[in-house]
Amino acid sequence: MDQPLQLPDAEERALRLPAHGTTVTAEDLRVRLVLAADLDDAIEIDASEVESVGQAVLQLLVAARAEAVSGGQEFRIANPSPAFVDRVNRCQLGAAIGLETGDVL
Template sequence: MTSTPSLPDPAGAGQPIVLPANGTTVAAEDLQARFVHAADANADMTIDASQVENVGQAMLQLLVAARAHAQAEGLHFAINAPSEAFLARVAACRLGEPLGLEMEKEREQ
């Protein structure tokens, strides 16, 4: 009997997608596959940003694109428990609104 490997659940069976401590380009490439799979399955996306110590441009671009897709498809997208480092970078890049985060006046600019 031949078995076909099954793809993992797009968002880990309803589990949040946990961002790594260091959101490098390589880490973004790894997460991109999970986001694409979730998008293909029309799955809601919940992002856990609590462990982020450093987040790069590629990771932020990926998150903005994932949220835009979710909005266009009427899916839920939320970033939960963002770390201070994550919030500081988002504010510095003025991406609070595109990521659906309420920022304190974009961290006072």
């Protein structure tokens, strides 16, 4: 008998951002965000290991959050590193990405 495919639990499904989010890593992130959106669960981004994050990754996160919100899907950034929070705040993207602006989380 075929058993249904077991989905990983929510913690294992969190999308972990790389330490250095660049244009090169953005394509992989884009694919993973699309797949996560198809699951109809909350989209959780683990930003705990981020040391630097570039424009392409930030654009993807802004777009992914906007799409999630418009579709009624929860989108959250989990455990953002100080470097991630600093970059997001310096770019004034806290609200667009879902971080409280000015707060170091």
